[in-house]
Amino acid sequence: MMEFTLWDVVRNLLLAARWTIALSLTAFVLGGVVGLVVLFGRVSKSKRLRVAAMGYIELFQGTPLLMQLFLAFFGLSLLGLPTSPWFAAALALTLWTSAFLAEIWRGCVEAVPRGQWEASASLAMGYLQQMRYVILPQALRVTIAPTIGFSVQVIKGTALASIIGFTELSKASTIITNATFKPFTVYAVTALLYFALCWPLSAWSHRLERKLGAAHRH
């Protein structure tokens, strides 16, 4: 039987971590784009759009991510659509991310004082112009810290994709454990890798938060 060195374990986990990063980035970027669309619905003047966006957000916030992954994976094949663990995982995580980001951003948009809406309206700006030039630039400052903070949740969320057979870090650690019979070592290294991914982000987010709280600058 083959002997596995610690380096073998680490190397293989690092290779798998690439997929964790790829899935996180995909979900975060696409989720951000979809989230922006949902945000516009959520703060729109049309009641119907607001209700629809609220329903969307509640749906993804109110059900476990695991169920969403299962539904994406089995739902796509049930519809006869070609699917793969990668595609299903990216889809589910994108939708899940978009709902949370839309809700985080909504709070930031609503924190912009009403006077800003009234002043820009009084200058004959239309709704989209108000959002684009007055409201979002101000909301943006406030959103950066919680948005980066949420990216940590996305990275941890990708671990669930292992359950539908996508080989990212968590799935890889299970596979390697089965080959090496060194569960503690393997999972410890895995945890360290997750920590190495998440900790800088959450530290960055906290720093931004403090900085914003301290100085009220542009």
Add this chain to the structure above:
Amino acid sequence: MPLIAIEGLHKRFGSNEVLKGIDLGIEAGEVVAIIGKSGSGKSTLLRCMNGLEAYQAGKITVEGTPVTQDETDLRHLRLRVGMIFQQFNLFPHLTAGRNVMLAPMIVKGTAEAEARTIAAKVLERVGLGQKFDAFPDQLSGGQQQRVAIARALAMEPRALLCDEITSALDPELVNEVLQVVKGLAQDGMTLAMVTHEMRFARDVCDRVIFMHLGKVHEIGPPSEVFSNPRTPELQQFLGQLH
């Protein structure tokens, strides 16, 4: 026909009737002061005039065009009627110059270079030619309010609505803002201003409107309204000021 004509205006917030039948005409070039107790409906009246509040009954027209809640009509209306607020409401992420340039550029499609020229000119007019590149939080309250006036002027409105624009200012900064408004009045701008500055109302305004419980209670030239208040409500209101 008056520039701004209001007939039988009624406005409710839920069951709270705030404006109970207002009739009022403001001629082009006229300067009117709106005075009255807090809660008498002064702000609401002003906000109805530029569509920030919808109303339930009556009619407001500006240059003959009715004020409605239709999005296109509203934008057209607000090109002609500007508003200045108690809290300045400058855009904090933009410099003074950019605050002024924004609406001409995105609403009227003015080219950037031309918008910059306009902004420099109106900032000069309010005495802030040097502050083009200052951010709002680097300016005093009086300066911020003057930028807000410049921002409204850059759109070349026919009329300006001012809602207690000096009430948030430290007393020593009130005058610099009132001087700017006085200059506008002398240049023929149509002004409707809610104010507590009675001396200013007396010196600068053509007419004074005393609002009480959602109605125009007394109206007339400042000499009459201030020297000869006919109703006990106005007498009491003026008496309380000193």
